[in-house]
Amino acid sequence: MRGISKLRGLLLAGAVLGSFPVAAAEYTIASVKALTGPLAFVGVPEANAVKMAVDELNASNYLGAGNSIKLVSNDDQNDRAQITTLLTRAAKVDNALIVLGGANSVLMIAVAPLLNDLQIPMISTAQTAAPLAASKWYLKVTASSELQVAPLAQYAIDKIKPQRLAAIWGRDNDGHINNMKAFMGPLAAKGFKPIAEETILISDTDFGALSTKIAAAKPDAVWLGANAAQAANLVIQLKQAGVSSNVVLFGTAGLGVDYLKVGGKAVENTYFSIDYNDQSTNPMNVRFAQNYQKRFNTPPDNWAAVGYSETMIAARAIKDSMPNPTREKVLDAIMKMKGADVVLGGGKWTQKADRIPEYGPAVMVVRNNKPVPAQ
Amino acid sequence: MIAQQLVNGIVTGSVYALFALGFTLIFGTFKILNLAHAGVFMSGAFIGYFAVLNGLPLWLALVLAMIGSGLISYIVELGAFATIRGSGQIEFGALISSIGANLCLMSLGQRLSNTKVLRFPFETFPVEFYEFGPVRFSFLQVIILLVVVVLLMAMMFYLYKTSFGRQIRAVSGNERVASLLGVNPGLVYFQTFFISGALAGVAGIMIGLSFNSIHFYMGEPYLLKAFVVVVLGGLGSVHGAVVAGMLLGIFQNLAVAYLPSALTETIIYGLLFVVLLVKPSGLFGSEGVQVGVARR
Amino acid sequence: MMNLVYTYQPLFDYFLLAVGFAYSQQMVLRAGVFSIGSAGFASIGAYFVAIVVKDHGMNAIVALLIATLLGCVGGFLLSIPLARLRGVFQAIATLAFVQIVVSLCLYFDELTGGPQGFNNIPKLVGTWHLLAAVLVTIYFMYVISRSAIGRAFDALRQDETVGATLGISIRKYHMIAFVLSGALAGFFGGMQSLYTFSIEPEMFGFTFLVAALTYIILGGRGTVTGPIIGALIMSVLPELARPLADNRQFFQGILMMVMIAFMPHGVFDGLVLHLRKRRAAARDKLFKEAH
Numbered sequence: 001m002r003g004i005s006k007l008r009g010l011l012l013a014g015a016v017l018g019s020f021p022v023a024a025a026e027y028t029i030a031s032v033k034a035l036t037g038p039l040a041f042v043g044v045p046e047a048n049a050v051k052m053a054v055d056e057l058n059a060s061n062y063l064g065a066g067n068s069i070k071l072v073s074n075d076d077q078n079d080r081a082q083i084t085t086l087l088t089r090a091a092k093v094d095n096a097l098i099v100l101g102g103a104n105s106v107l108m109i110a111v112a113p114l115l116n117d118l119q120i121p122m123i124s125t126a127q128t129a130a131p132l133a134a135s136k137w138y139l140k141v142t143a144s145s146e147l148q149v150a151p152l153a154q155y156a157i158d159k160i161k162p163q164r165l166a167a168i169w170g171r172d173n174d175g176h177i178n179n180m181k182a183f184m185g186p187l188a189a190k191g192f193k194p195i196a197e198e199t200i201l202i203s204d205t206d207f208g209a210l211s212t213k214i215a216a217a218k219p220d221a222v223w224l225g226a227n228a229a230q231a232a233n234l235v236i237q238l239k240q241a242g243v244s245s246n247v248v249l250f251g252t253a254g255l256g257v258d259y260l261k262v263g264g265k266a267v268e269n270t271y272f273s274i275d276y277n278d279q280s281t282n283p284m285n286v287r288f289a290q291n292y293q294k295r296f297n298t299p300p301d302n303w304a305a306v307g308y309s310e311t312m313i314a315a316r317a318i319k320d321s322m323p324n325p326t327r328e329k330v331l332d333a334i335m336k337m338k339g340a341d342v343v344l345g346g347g348k349w350t351q352k353a354d355r356i357p358e359y360g361p362a363v364m365v366v367r368n369n370k371p372v373p374a375q
Numbered sequence: 376m377i378a379q380q381l382v383n384g385i386v387t388g389s390v391y392a393l394f395a396l397g398f399t400l401i402f403g404t405f406k407i408l409n410l411a412h413a414g415v416f417m418s419g420a421f422i423g424y425f426a427v428l429n430g431l432p433l434w435l436a437l438v439l440a441m442i443g444s445g446l447i448s449y450i451v452e453l454g455a456f457a458t459i460r461g462s463g464q465i466e467f468g469a470l471i472s473s474i475g476a477n478l479c480l481m482s483l484g485q486r487l488s489n490t491k492v493l494r495f496p497f498e499t500f501p502v503e504f505y506e507f508g509p510v511r512f513s514f515l516q517v518i519i520l521l522v523v524v525v526l527l528m529a530m531m532f533y534l535y536k537t538s539f540g541r542q543i544r545a546v547s548g549n550e551r552v553a554s555l556l557g558v559n560p561g562l563v564y565f566q567t568f569f570i571s572g573a574l575a576g577v578a579g580i581m582i583g584l585s586f587n588s589i590h591f592y593m594g595e596p597y598l599l600k601a602f603v604v605v606v607l608g609g610l611g612s613v614h615g616a617v618v619a620g621m622l623l624g625i626f627q628n629l630a631v632a633y634l635p636s637a638l639t640e641t642i643i644y645g646l647l648f649v650v651l652l653v654k655p656s657g658l659f660g661s662e663g664v665q666v667g668v669a670r671r
Numbered sequence: 672m673m674n675l676v677y678t679y680q681p682l683f684d685y686f687l688l689a690v691g692f693a694y695s696q697q698m699v700l701r702a703g704v705f706s707i708g709s710a711g712f713a714s715i716g717a718y719f720v721a722i723v724v725k726d727h728g729m730n731a732i733v734a735l736l737i738a739t740l741l742g743c744v745g746g747f748l749l750s751i752p753l754a755r756l757r758g759v760f761q762a763i764a765t766l767a768f769v770q771i772v773v774s775l776c777l778y779f780d781e782l783t784g785g786p787q788g789f790n791n792i793p794k795l796v797g798t799w800h801l802l803a804a805v806l807v808t809i810y811f812m813y814v815i816s817r818s819a820i821g822r823a824f825d826a827l828r829q830d831e832t833v834g835a836t837l838g839i840s841i842r843k844y845h846m847i848a849f850v851l852s853g854a855l856a857g858f859f860g861g862m863q864s865l866y867t868f869s870i871e872p873e874m875f876g877f878t879f880l881v882a883a884l885t886y887i888i889l890g891g892r893g894t895v896t897g898p899i900i901g902a903l904i905m906s907v908l909p910e911l912a913r914p915l916a917d918n919r920q921f922f923q924g925i926l927m928m929v930m931i932a933f934m935p936h937g938v939f940d941g942l943v944l945h946l947r948k949r950r951a952a953a954r955d956k957l958f959k960e961a962h
Contacts, residue, residue, distance in 0.1 A: 478924030
C-alpha cells in the first residue's frame with residue numbers, strides 16, 4: 001500500500017514538473033469501458049484485447065528498453081456518473097496520457113465536452129461522429145457510417161439494382177439511424193425507393209409480426225440496421241416467415257463474426273463492409289487471432305479487433321511523442337498518424353483532417369458462411 | 376396477413392402468459408413484486424442451453440431447466456424475502472432485495488456467457504413449416520402452444536383441485552390462521568416459488584428457442600410486459616393473466632402490422648393506463664379479491 | 672491529495688442530483704401514495720429546460736422556474752385520475768405514465784433529438800449550484816415534515832381511514848403530494864439538463880425510477896435524512912465494489928439484500944428506531960430502579 005502511494009507521489013511529482021523521469025518510465029493508458037451491464041458484450045472483448053495488446057507491447061519493449069505502458073482498466077457500468085468520475089480520475093490521479101473510451105454513442109456525446117476541461121485525448125469505439133464537434137480531444141477508432149456505407153450503396157446501385165428494397169433499423173440507436181440514411185439516401189436518389197420501412201428496438205428479439213409483414217411485401221433485398229447477433233436473429237426469423245431464400249441482405253461493419261456464427265445458413269448473400277475480417281491473411285491479424293484464442297479461449301470478434309487496434313494507435317502515438325510525451329503531443333501524434341498497424345480493414349489506419357479515420361473497409365459478401373470480397 | 380398475425384400473436388402471447396403467471400402467483404399470494412423473476416427466467420434459458428450443449432435431448436433440457444429455475448426461484452425467496460418477512464416492511468423491502476437478487480443472477484449469467492449472445496445449436500429443433508391456406512405454422516410454434524396449454528392445465532388443477540392449492544390460498548389469506556390450522560407455511564413458500572420459477576424457466580427456453588437469443592439481459596423487457604399482463608388480467612388472477620398475456624401478444628402483433636412501429640409502446644402503455652383508471656381490478660379480476668383499490 | 676478530491680467531484684455532483692430526485696420520490700411516499708411518476712416529471716423538466724435554454728436562449732433561472740411549474744401542473748393533472756387508485760395500482764399506473772413519456776420523447780425526435788438525445792446543452796450548473804439547491808430542498812422538506820401538511824401526510828400514510836375520520840381530505844392532500852413531488856422532479860430534471868451537457872429519453876425510464884425508489888427504501892422513508900443516506904450508499908457502492916472487477920454487480924446485489932435484511936426500515940430510519948428503542952429501554956430501567 002505504501003509502495004503504491006509512493007509511486008503515485010512520484011507520478012504526481014513527475015506531472016507537476018511537466019515531464020516524467022527519463023529512465024525506466026511508465027506511461028499510462030486508461031481504459032474506460034462497460035464491463036458489466038447491457039453493453040458488456042462490447043466492453044469485455046475490447047478490454048480483453050486492450051490488456052493483451054499492452055502485454056504484447058511491453059514484452060517487445062515497444063517504447064524502448066526499460067520503458068513500459070501502464071494500463072488502468074475500469075468498468076463504467078454504462079453509467080454517466082461513473083464515466084465522468086473515471087475520466088476525471090484518469091486525467092487527474094492516474095495521469096494517463098490517453099483514454100480508450102466506450103461504445104455508447106449517447107454517453108460519448110455527453111462526456112466529450114468534459115475532455116475540454118480535463119485536457120486529455122480519448123479515442124472511442126462509438127459509431128457517432130457527433131462528439132468530434134464538441135471537443136478537439138475526442139477521437140474515433142472506426143470510420144464514419146457514411147464512409148463505410150457509401151461504397152456499399154454504390155455497389156448496390158451498380159450491381160444489385162434492388163427493385164423491392166425493404167429497410168429495417170434500430171430506432172433507438174443513432175448509429176443505426178445514420179447508417180440507414182447513408183445507405184437508403186443514395187439508393188432513393190437513383191430511383192430505388194423502399195417498399196417497406198420498419199423500425200425495431202435494440203433490445204427486441206421477437207420479430208414474428210414484423211417478419212410476417214415484411215414477407216407479405218415480398219422484398220428482393222433487405223437493409224439490416226442492427227447489431228451482429230440481433231441482425232442474424234432478424235434474418236432467421238424473416239426467412240422463417242417466408243421471405244425468399246434468394247433475398248439480398250445489406251448490413252454494416254457492425255455485423256462481423258458473430259453475425260455469421262449466429263446466422264448460419266440463413267445469412268448467405270449478405271453484403272457488408274467489414275471492420276474486422278477474421279479470414280484476413282495479414283500476418284498481424286493471424287497473430288492477433290491466434291493469441292486471443294489462446295489467452296481467452298474464444299476467437300476474437302469485431303469488438304476485440306477494435307480494442308486491439310485502438311491500443312496500437314494509442315501506443316504508437318505515445319512512441320511518436322517521445323521523449324517526454326504529453327497529452328498535447330499524443331493528441332497531435334494521432335492527428336498526424338498515417339498507416340498505423342491495426343487489425344481493422346486493410347490493416348493500415350490513417351487519420352484524416354475531419355478526424356474520421358480510414359482503413360480501407362471493403363465490400364464483402366457472405367458465401368458458405370464466410371465473408372469473401374464482393375466482385 | 377391478419378390470420379398469420381393472429382397466430383403469431385397467440386404463440387408469443389402464450390409465452391408472455393407463462394412468464395406473467397409466475398409473477399402474478401407470487402404477487403397474488405404474498406403481495407411481493409418479485410423483480411428477480413427476470414433473472415429466474417434468464418436462468419431457465421441458460422440451464423436449457425448448457426444442457427443441450429452438453430448433448431442432452433431437448434425434452435430433458437426442458438425438465439432440467441424447470442427444476443433448476445424452480446430451485447433458483449426458491450433460493451431467491453430464502454435470500455431476499457424470507458429474511459424480511461417478519462419485519463412488516465416486505466412490500467417495499469422486497470423491491471430492493473429482489474433487485475439485489477436480480478443483479479446477482481445477471482452477474483452470474485454474464486460470467487457464464489462471457490457477455491455473448493448465445494443461441495441453441497441449429498439442429499436442436501427441426502425447422503418445419505405447415506401451411507394452411509394463407510397461414511404458416513412452424514412445428515416449434517405448435518409445440519410451444521402445446522407445452523403452454525399442458526402446463527397451464529396442470530397448474531390450474533394443482534391450484535384449484537388439490538389440498539396444496541388450498542394451503543397456498545390459506546397462507547395468502549392469513550399466514551397465522553393457516554398455520555394454526557396445521558398448514559406448514561415453509562412448504563407453501565417452497566411450492567409457490569418453485570412453481571413460479573419453473574414456469575419462468577420454461578418461458579425462458581421457449582423464448583430462447585424461438586427468437587435465437589439467450590443473454591444475461593433477456594429478462595428485463597419481459598418484466599415490463601409482465602406488469603402490463605398482470606394488471607390487465609387483474610393482479611393475482613391466474614386465468615386473467617393467461618387471457619391478458621394472449622391479448623397482449625395479439626395486440627402487439629397487430630400493432631406492428633398496422634400501426635407505425637415507433638408508437639407501439641405508447642399505445643400499449645396508454646391502454647394500460649386507461650384500463651387501470653376505468654377498471655382497476657383488471658379486465659377479468661373480480662372486485663371482491665382486490666387489495667387496496669379505491670377506498671372511498 | 673487535491674487531485675483525489677477532484678476525482679470524486681463528479682460523483683458528488685451526481686449524488687446531489689440523486690438526493691433531489693430521491694426527495695421527489697419521498698414526497699409522495701410520505702403521503703401514502705405509491706407513485707413512481709417522478710421520472711416522467713423529471714423528463715418533462717429536463718427536456719423543457721434543455722430546449723428553451725439551448726435553442727431559444729431563455730434565461731436559465733426562468734427556465735428552471737417554468738420547469739418547476741410544469742412539474743406542478745403535471746403532478747396536479749396526474750393526481751386527478753389517480754385519486755381512484757391505491758398502492759401497487761398507483762405504482763403501475765405511474766409506471767405506464769413514465770413509459771409513455773419515454774416513448775413520446777423517442778417518437779418526437781425533431782423536438783427532442785430522439786434516441787440520439789438532446790446534445791450540447793450549455794453547462795450552466797456546477798457543484799455549488801447543486802449543493803445550494805439540495806440544501807434549500809432539505810430545508811423545505813424539513814419545514815414540510817413539521818407543518819400541518821406533513822402531519823396530515825403522516826396520518827394518511829399510517830391509516831387512511833383514521834385520517835379521513837379526523838377530517839383530513841384524502842383527495843386534497845394526495846394532490847398536494849403529487850404537486851410538490853412533480854415540482855421537485857421538474858426542477859431537478861432541469862438542473863440535470865444544465866449539468867450533464869446532454870440528455871436522452873431512457874435516462875428517465877425504468878432504471879431511473881428504480882434508482883429513486885432504491886434511495887428511499889434503502890435510506891429510510893420516514894425521515895429527511897433517510898434519502899440522503901440512501902443516495903450516498905448507492906453512489907459510493909459501485910466505487911467500493913470497483914476492485915472486485917467482474918464480481919462487482921454480484922457484490923452490489925448481495926449487499927442490497929443484506930442491508931434490507933438487517934435494516935428493513937432503511938439504514939437511517941432503522942438506526943433511529945434502534946436508538947429510540949434503546950433509549951426507551953434505558954428509561955424503563957431507570958424507572959424500575961427508581962422504584
